[in-house]
Structures are given as structure tokens and as C-alpha cells.
Amino acid sequence: MPSLIAKPALEGLVPVSHGGLTLSDAAPSRITSVAPFSGQEKAVTAALKKACKLGFPAPNQVLGAGGARIVWTGQGQAFLLDTDPTPLEGLAALTDQSDGWATLRLEGRGAEEVLARLVPIDLRPTVFAKGHAARTLLGHMMAVILRADDGALEVMVFRSMARTAVHEIEVAMKAVAARG
Template sequence: MVELTATLPLDDGPLEAGGARLRLVESGPITALAPYKGAEARLSAALQVAHGMGFAGPGQVGQAGPGRCIWAGLRMAWLVGVRADEGLAAHAALSDLSDGWVCLRLEGAAEEVLARLTPLDLRRGAFPEGRSARSELAQMPALFVRDAAGFEMFVMRSMARSAWGEIALAMQGVAARG
């Protein structure tokens, strides 16, 4: 019998250029939560009991311990960092996305770098800490999350190398400018 071994989507180490630092981070489990029609309030209450946070509203990120509930689109949130309690299935469709998405972290001059790659206005005044948004990252679908240190960008695992390359190129452009 063949044994399969999970591998990282990227073997590149941290990259620094243009005052920014890029690295791959382990997000832990990722579960999409799509509440059934009329069940969003019940899902939020069940999430509060099971994980200490409610269902994330548009553009919001909730956190309790290692877990986060991140708004990920219309009537959709991702539970990241903890395994979803099985009781949530009574109120929402649950989909394990852990193997399909990766998380890249960009710190430092992240706003300047990302201004070259996404149409989002990611300046702190327009996109403060604790916010999330779905958009494109160099024409690839991505979920952006702002925290105190910078940004996390969730991209499809199959596009991780392309996303890394595009961000690295933008970092070099920022470095050349300055």
C-alpha cells in the first residue's frame, strides 16, 4: 500500500524586501460555516457556547483563544484555528477547507506592497484591525484579514506559489522605489 505524506504548499522561507516580510503560516483547521435559511442567530448562539464567539458579521473577525470566526462572504464565515464543534451542523452546512487553502502573512510595509496587487483600500483608516474582506490578490481569489502586525491572506493551496511570486515581485517593486 502506498503511504501518502502531507507536504507544505511552499518550501520557501521568510522573504524580506521593501520594508515588508512575507511568510507562510499554519492557520490550523479551516471550516466554512454557511447558516441554513433563518438559522443565523441560532448558529451564532451555538458558536458562542461551543467556541466563545458568535458568527462574524460582514467584514468582521471574532476571536476566542486560538479560534477565529472570519467573515468570508455573503452568509458565510470561516472558523479558523479550531475544529468545529459537531453541534454546529444543526444550524449550518459545514465544509472542511483545511487542505484547500493556505495562509500567507505580510508584515511591515504591507499596505504599500498590497496596493500593487488588490483593488481593496487596505490603508489602516479604511481597513482597520479586526476586519476581513474577500477580493482578488493579483487576479487570484483571496480572503484578507487585518491584525495588529499586518495582514493574513488566505489563498487557494493550488495558487500558493503564484501568490507568493506575485507578492515577492511587488515587494521588490516597493524596495526599488525607495
């Protein structure tokens, strides 16, 4: 009987560098989808504050504390990153998404210009600052984009779209680097 071999979503695809830009793997150790049960929103926020000094994010927001983050991903839902979701049991629908997503990190001068070629939102740091997140399109793919604490951009796409996302971003990186 054949056995499956677990492989990271971005294995062999990154890192990629062009000009002063670098695209790398930013995979969190754990991704849990959190959707508070009806009437449990305040209890979820209280449990998050007690367990990891986070609350439930407002639309288009990322909250972080002590290495853990929670990212708004849509109405009534968020991704809890790099922390144990056990304190939320019974308060929210919790789904492990760790193997379903690829997370890319784009950094360097011109990162916003790269993604401006692919996404329909304004990612300039004055508009899309630290703590911002957006669920949007990256080319033809659904993506979650967030501004990391250090100013880099993180792009989350479905694992099945990892190769396409890397290709699209790399093409845009080359174009921006060629102008520099």
C-alpha cells in the same frame, strides 16, 4: 502502489524578506467553512458564543477570542479558524477546508503599499483596520484578506495558487523595498 506524501501548501516558498517586509506562513491549524442552514443564523451565533466566545461575522468582519477566529468569506458563509466546529453540527453546513487554502502573513513597514499593487481595495489601517476582512482579487486570484490583531495582513488563497501568490507578492515587495 505509490503513496502520497502530505506537504504544507507553502513548503519551500516562504519565508521571504525584502527591506523591512516579511512574507511568511500563517496557516491555521484548522479551517472549517460554516454556512448556517436557513433559519439557523441566530442558533449558529449562540452556539459560537457559547463554545468559543465568537459570533457569526458581519460582512467584511473578523472576530477572534482565545486563539479562535471566524472570518466572513461571503454572503451567509465564514471560515472558522483554529477551533473545533462540533458545536455547530446540525445548525450549519460544515466543510473542512484545511488542506484547500494557503495563508500568508505580510508584515513590516510598507505592507499595505505591497498589496496596493495587487488588490483593488484600500488596505490603509485607517480604512482596513483590525477586525476587517475582504473577499477580493489578488492579481487574477480570488483571495480573502484580513487585518490581524497585531496589524499584519493575512492573505488566504486557494492552495493551488500558493506559488503564484508568493511570486506576485514577492515581486511587489521588491519594488516597494527598492523605493525605500
